[in-house]
Amino acid sequence: MELKSLVDQPGKLPTVPKVVQQLIASFNSEDVSSADIARQIAADPALSAKLLRLANSAFFHVSRTVGTVDDALRMLGFVMVRNLVLGNGMVAAFKNTKGMDLPQFWRYNLYTAVAARWLAMHAGDHGQDNGDAVFTVGMMHGIGQLQLHVVAAAEVAPLDKQVNVLDAARADKEKERWGFHYADVSAELAKIWNFPDALASALRDIPDPMATGKLDRAAAWVLLGAWIARVEVLKLDDDAARACYPAQVAKKLGVDPAWTPLLVKHAADKADLAMPALKELSAGLDAMLE
Template sequence: MNQRLRILFVDDEPMVLDGLRRALRGFRSEWDMAFAPNGPAALTLMEQQPFDVLVTDMRMPGMTGVELLREVQRRYPETVRLVLSGQADEQAVFECIGLAHQYLAKPCDPESLRSAVRRATLAGSCLNNPGLRELLGRMDRLPSLPRIYHELNRKLEDPEANLEDIAALVAKDPAMTAKILKLVNSAFFGLPHTVSDIFDAVQYLGMATLKTLVLAVHAFEQYPAEAIPWFPWEPIWQHSLDVGARARALARFEEAPESVQEQAAVGGLLHDLGQLILAVNLKDEYQGIWHEAASQQRPLTECEQARLGTTHAEVAGYLLGLWGLPDPVVEAITFHHAPDASGSASFGALTAVHIAETLRPCEAELPPGTCSGPDAGYLQKLGLAGRVELWQQQLATITSS
């Protein structure tokens, strides 16, 4: 029998807490809920019993939402931390970068809240891995969702918003606009013509892909490269673009639905984000793991598992699951080195990313372990072992810009 989730809601407005109690009454069979009027009261409750999820307001007298999140992160790192914020609190939300796993805008209907909690706790199921749980507890620089990502979501919820509004929003960030246009015109998409206008780019990409590209660009660029000079930022970014383009091409070659092709491209683009997260947070320790993998010619994931009790793939899958990326994308990222562990029974985004990653030459700048060939047992289980040679021929035609 599944254990019910324990969820703690914190808000200084009694009417808000009463409204949550009424609105969420139908979830009592799934959740054990507690309600606190302020940060200190919340911490007292957490001292008495563990909670799986904390959902807090930001602007509260005395202990603010930021201060509460920081304290919960320090004391109870395994608790998933969500922010339920009014639009007027936008600036306060961005003060808690790295402290909250996900942001929800008030007013938030019960089903949206339920969906967010479900995504967070599905990702949180990874915390059954003691190594991952301990490692995440040590991290204080998890990448955050960019401001423009939240603004795009708000536009999507506006029934009067159109493509011109979306393009104008992206255009407000010249650096992001330039990066999006560069990506649209790269081999990642393989367009036969040049796109020079952000409106045309938005029209071509669609909102789901645009949001993901915004996410990827921000995730790779929010940390200064000089903070970890040993880490090969540019080769990792180029490798990610290459795997994304190859994964998309493979899914297209297999005549997968367009949605699977997009999921494969996104999974490939973000599949090594966990390496960046570990490098930024663990610094010299992670550099030592890289050096060990390179000097002993061992797979990086094997060295990570031995030293950390988890891998970069699991770290990225956990975080992106919290951010609400589609389950097939999270699966492709989490299991791209160990697809047989996923339980997947058919060709999908995971298959495409795994093949795109493993059927490629080794790169001198990257640690070993990704060029040892695909998982034969996994392909045998899917009935696809006989397609490896065809895939190799197909991938040989793809070049990365």
């Protein structure tokens, strides 16, 4: 199996809703019009209803009811509205993927995205780290795994029996077997869909954010988010969780281990560093997975 063979024909690519295609195009547009995007979203009643449900969820703590798509853009910002629509579009595009526990997979992706965003915002460098952009990478980071299962189910099935698709060792096992891993597939899809180069690079680097010799910060935050999401979704015990913690990457980011009780015994003066529970952190956003 070769990497290019997974994405080399239009028929092998998932069908992405038109409004999602337009939002993807906005990544590379310097003169994107929020009003145009609002009209495009508003033209889809089902999508508009879901966006407003998400915008009014506990996740955003909005001070008043978000009643229109325009309100959502004003109150949440264009990037986060785009994230919500993209996430919903990706779930829809891969809804018929066989051989995977899709509810578990998408919950893991959502948990990864919200955890990575929280970490970037609370432990990151405000000059370098954009929490909403990190959320985008988090929600997109697993699409390569889905593409593998759609296009190459027979080749992937034997590995699935050995290693869970969410296991921390999965990327290495794939690399050993095929010479590439799911993150490379994610990056190829991002390039085909004309996502920015920086986003495609971050997707590729998530299994090893220091692979190029320079830390990819977005990939690094998502790797940390994926770790805590994996612990939660796979219900890892404390020893297994600590064993797969990406400590070197966390140290490079300068993250105090007090962000999760699994790693330290919390001192009273560090309680404010702890990340909220993932269910609390993602409250309301699970509507995106429906």
